[in-house]
Amino acid sequence: MYNDAKARINGLYFPSLAELGYTDAVLTSSFYALEDLPAIQEYSDLHYRQIDLSVGGTYNVTTNLFVTAQAGFQQFIDDAPYVYGDQDGTVYSGSLGIGYRF
Amino acid sequence: MNFARKLLIPLPLLMLFVPLSVSAENSASSVSATVETGGAGIAVSDDIKRVNEYSVIRTKPGVNPYGKVDLRVREQGIVFDGTSRFMDSRDQTHEGTLDVKRVFRTSFSYDAFQHWLDHDQLNYLDAAIPPASSYTGNAANPLPLTPNTVPGYWYTPLPGTTTPAYGGSSATPPAGYQAQQIGRATLYGEDLTPNSDFSIVRREWKSDTDLTIPQLPNLTFHFNYRNEQREGVEQSIGMSKCTSCHITGGGKNIDENTRDISAGVTGRFGLLTLTYTFLNRQFRENAAAPTRLYDPALSPGQAYAVNGPFDNRLLYDYENGPLRYDATPDSNKNSHVVKAKVDLPGEASVFASYVNTKVDSSKSDEPGIFTLDRQKLESTYDSFGGRVTTKVGKRLTFTLRGKTEKIRNDDVGIAFTTLSGTGTAPNQFVPDPTSLQATRYSSLSRDSYTIGLDAVYRLARRTTLRLGYDFNEVNRHEQEFGDSKIHTVKASINTRPSTTLSARASYTFKKIDDPFVTPAAALVPMTDVSGNITVGNGPTYGIDFYNRRTADLSNQPDTVHEGNVSATWSPGPRFSTTAYYRIKAERNDLNKGAWKQTSHGPGLTVWYAPTDKVAMTLAYNYQKQKTENMMCQGLYDG
Numbered sequence: 030m031y032n033d034a035k036a037r038i039n040g041l042y043f044p045s046l047a048e049l050g051y052t053d054a055v056l057t058s059s060f061y062a063l064e065d066l067p068a069i070q071e072y073s074d075l076h077y078r079q080i081d082l083s084v085g086g087t088y089n090v091t092t093n094l095f096v097t098a099q100a101g102f103q104q105f106i107d108d109a110p111y112v113y114g115d116q117d118g119t120v121y122s123g124s125l126g127i128g129y130r131f
Numbered sequence: 132m133n134f135a136r137k138l139l140i141p142l143p144l145l146m147l148f149v150p151l152s153v154s155a156e157n158s159a160s161s162v163s164a165t166v167e168t169g170g171a172g173i174a175v176s177d178d179i180k181r182v183n184e185y186s187v188i189r190t191k192p193g194v195n196p197y198g199k200v201d202l203r204v205r206e207q208g209i210v211f212d213g214t215s216r217f218m219d220s221r222d223q224t225h226e227g228t229l230d231v232k233r234v235f236r237t238s239f240s241y242d243a244f245q246h247w248l249d250h251d252q253l254n255y256l257d258a259a260i261p262p263a264s265s266y267t268g269n270a271a272n273p274l275p276l277t278p279n280t281v282p283g284y285w286y287t288p289l290p291g292t293t294t295p296a297y298g299g300s301s302a303t304p305p306a307g308y309q310a311q312q313i314g315r316a317t318l319y320g321e322d323l324t325p326n327s328d329f330s331i332v333r334r335e336w337k338s339d340t341d342l343t344i345p346q347l348p349n350l351t352f353h354f355n356y357r358n359e360q361r362e363g364v365e366q367s368i369g370m371s372k373c374t375s376c377h378i379t380g381g382g383k384n385i386d387e388n389t390r391d392i393s394a395g396v397t398g399r400f401g402l403l404t405l406t407y408t409f410l411n412r413q414f415r416e417n418a419a420a421p422t423r424l425y426d427p428a429l430s431p432g433q434a435y436a437v438n439g440p441f442d443n444r445l446l447y448d449y450e451n452g453p454l455r456y457d458a459t460p461d462s463n464k465n466s467h468v469v470k471a472k473v474d475l476p477g478e479a480s481v482f483a484s485y486v487n488t489k490v491d492s493s494k495s496d497e498p499g500i501f502t503l504d505r506q507k508l509e510s511t512y513d514s515f516g517g518r519v520t521t522k523v524g525k526r527l528t529f530t531l532r533g534k535t536e537k538i539r540n541d542d543v544g545i546a547f548t549t550l551s552g553t554g555t556a557p558n559q560f561v562p563d564p565t566s567l568q569a570t571r572y573s574s575l576s577r578d579s580y581t582i583g584l585d586a587v588y589r590l591a592r593r594t595t596l597r598l599g600y601d602f603n604e605v606n607r608h609e610q611e612f613g614d615s616k617i618h619t620v621k622a623s624i625n626t627r628p629s630t631t632l633s634a635r636a637s638y639t640f641k642k643i644d645d646p647f648v649t650p651a652a653a654l655v656p657m658t659d660v661s662g663n664i665t666v667g668n669g670p671t672y673g674i675d676f677y678n679r680r681t682a683d684l685s686n687q688p689d690t691v692h693e694g695n696v697s698a699t700w701s702p703g704p705r706f707s708t709t710a711y712y713r714i715k716a717e718r719n720d721l722n723k724g725a726w727k728q729t730s731h732g733p734g735l736t737v738w739y740a741p742t743d744k745v746a747m748t749l750a751y752n753y754q755k756q757k758t759e760n761m762m763c764q765g766l767y768d769g
Contacts, residue, residue, distance in 0.1 A: 040757070072255070079182075097167065105182040113249045118175065118182035122189075124197065126169025131162070 030081040038073035076108040077116075093131055099124045161206045167199040171218060180247035180328065190221045190245040190330075208232035221245040221332050234345060239338035248329040248365050253320030253380050266298045270305065273297030284310045317375035324366075324382050331363035331385060349399050353408065357391040367457045371426035373445055383457055384418035395468075404472045412464040422453035443550050446500050454497070460508075462492035478528070479521040488512040494543070504544035510575065513537045526589040532601075534581045539608075540573035574647075576608035583619075593627040616644040634698040641691035646719060653761065654682035654723055684761060685726055688717035705740045723761070730756040 085099035101122035107115055172194030175183065179191065189195065200215040213227040221243055228238040266282035268274030273295045276285070282298025292307035304310035340354045367383035370376065395408035427449040428441040437450065447454060466488040473481045490510045496502040516534040523529065547567045583601040590596050601619040623637035655676055697711035713732040718725055732754045740746040 043762075097169070101188070103182050105178075107181070112251055112255065114178075114252050116178050116181040118178040118180070120173050120175050120179070120182050122171070122173040122187075124169055124171035124188065126167050126171075126197070126199075128165060128167035128199075130165040 030079070032079040034075075034077055034079075036073070036075040038070045041067040041070040043067060072111060074109050075111070078104075078106040078108065080104040080106075083122075093129055095128050095130070097124075097126045097128060162202075162204050164200070164202040169197060170194055171197045180249070180330075184247050186222050186245055187218075188222070189219050195219050233343065235340070235342055237338060237340040239336075241334070241336050243332065243334040245330055245332045245363075248331060248363075250327065250329055251322070251366060251368065251380055252325070253322045253368070253378060256318055256320035256378055268297050269299070270294065270297055286310055318378075319375065320378045320380075322380045324380065327364070327366075327382055329363070329365050329382070331361050331365060334360045334362075351397045353393070353395040353397065355391070355393040357389075359387075359389040361385055361387040367421050369421075369423045369456050371423075371448075373426065373428045373441065373448065375426070377426050379423070381421060381423075383421045386416065386418035387459070388415045388417065389413070402474050404470075404474075406468075406470040408466075408468045410464070410466040410468075412462075412466075414462045414464075416459040416461060420455040420458035423456045424453050425449055425451065446547060446550065447497075451499070454500075460492040460494060462490060464488065464490045475521075477522055480519075482516075482518040482520075484514075484516040486512065486514040486516075500548055502546045502548075504546075505541065508541050508543060510538070510540045528587045530583075530585040530587075532581070532583040532585070534579075536577075536579040536581075538575055538577050538579070540575040542573055543571040545569045545571060572609045572611070574607065574609065574612045578606045580604045590624075595625045597621070597623045597625075611650065612647065613645045613650075615646055618642045631702050632698065632700050634696070636696045637694065639691070639693040641688070641693075643687070643689045643691075646685060646687040646689050648683045648685035648687065648719075648721065650683050651680045652682065652684040653680055655679045656681060682723035682761060683721045685719050685721060686760070687719060688726070688728070689719045690717065692716045706738070708735070708737045710735050721761075725759070726761070727759040728756065730754065 081101075081103050083099065083101040085097065087095050087097045089095045099122075101120070103120045103122070105116060105118045107117050110116065171188050173183070173186075173189050173192055175192045183190075195218075197219075198215070198217045200213070202211070202213040204211040209232065210230040211227065213225075215225045217223045217225075222245065224240070224242050226238070226240040228236075230236045266274065268282070274297070276298070283300045284302060284304070285296065285298050286304050286308035287296050287310075288294060289307055289309055294307075296308075299305075299310075302310060336356070336358045338354075338356045342352045342354070343350065344352075363385050364382045365385055366380050368378060368380050370378050390413045391410060393408055393410040395406060398405045425448050427435045427439070428445040429435060429439065435449075442448065442450065466486070469485045471483045475481065488511065490512075491507045494503055494506055494508050514534060514536045516532075518530060518532045520528065520530045545568075547569070549567060550562070581601065581603040583599060585597065585599040588596045588598075599619075599621040601617070601621075603615075603617040603619075605615040605617070607614060618641065620640045621637070622639075623635065625633075625635045627633040656679065693713075693715045695711070695713045697709060699707065699709040701707040711732075711734050714730070716729045718727040732752070734750070734752040736751075737749045738746065
């Protein structure tokens, strides 16, 4: 399995206080200006990829007896770390077993 | 105790395995089983939390033995199916079903898994307005405001004053000016447990049993049990305010138990089927709630002092010591459900149901801060529902539906402890005594009525048209939250023009009169506020800001259009593809603006199986959503 997911917010727009009709000298100063708030949208960029590979097999030694093996590889690639930090991670998994059916 | 419980959990299952395995030797044809054992392990690099969020081999790096058992027994009317999978103590599943001559049927399971949780680093919140010392302007040299040159106070000329605005550090404005405090506010986040990993282990025991006594063949008795245990640590985020907005993250112990017991009976009397079910649910949080040491109440820039002058502004702060927060209350739930169905000739049926539910949750006072007028918060739910289905001719089917719901939730009286020293300097206001005796009215209390009519018409062979209409009226107990009327019209068509192609199209229109909104939630007229926001003149957030808001806000639509189309093409047994498109347009015309949201969601899936044992799936999904909304921006000047 391969999954590539992207999400982002753009087009965020806040009118200035002047556009909203506020004329008070203090409030309309740059200090409380809303025009800078669209920078928030830069935080919204999310991009991650997931890889999930697994292969396994069973060999019947006799009609009843079998051996089985499995190997797996999972990877999460965080291309846009933000709130939760860099979540890159890789897992290698494997199992080896013996079984009997009747 | 936990260790003993671990040993006891699989015991019933093992006890069943023993005699069945023995019987296998005597009647091999009725028993089949597979037993597997071996070793399994994982190795991890970097962060385990996302890549192994729900583990399937092990919950953390290492190797351990594993075991799996599948067992099926059929003997003289008794059928048992069991599976058991043990990977490690926090990753195991055991299931079994037993059918004894269709008189006694039971299924039981035990399931355990670990869920790694996210860890918010809280390193993206920091913001600050610099202190007064960074501003060097004065009346003769009125430097403008910039983010890096901010005075503690900004002096705005009063009518008649011709000199420009400028900044300074005194709360007392010069003659001819008014002052507004603007500097020294901060907002910062702090992760108090940066090296902690958060996870929850969930364990669930469940059994569902049906019993039909031969002497009462019309009745089937049901007994169900479920016990869910959640243990671990999750992140809990709290906030202090006054000197600054201080947001902190810490660990919260979780030891939750949810126990469900339900019993009921189903009776079949000719055309009539009756079902009654009783459910008792008990939820307990056995871990102590986290505590928080709140920041001292200080004027920005002042040194901390025990019993400082700002202590008379907050109900609690640093001097109260650690206080509970983020507590999960214990709760109990009792539910009665009665259902009746009559199957009539001609594919007609009548269905009716009644649901009565009562939930209570525990509440407690915070000594010295507030007291509540009740220690149990009770909610009740009563619902009557009905449905009549009938067929008219060979092609047309009508369904008439109706439901009434009554939800009640207690109002809660809250008495806040009177602050000592209110109305004293500096800049202190005297609280309105009624504000110390508040009532939390519930928006949950409401009556809801729903009626609907559906029609299904077979236009042609392999083509069906569906039409539907719903009307739902919601009358909320507290008039402040308003009443809503919801009209829903639905139409859809399913067709299969050939053996390889099928398609579906649907459209839904909703008209909601008075959807749930927050009335007067934003937009204070500047004519009210301008010149009246100087610290020291006595304005309060409640009286001078909140009470003067004029704009209603909502993220709930009053008009919804939704359309879906999809088509599936399957030219052969080894290939299939589906294309779909979903569009939804919502809006709400509010008194001072509109909330609008439009979303598009096209997608494509392709499935291909080159051989019987190899199959591939490719999927692409795209979603675009556009929202236009009025927001309320907080001005965080302490």
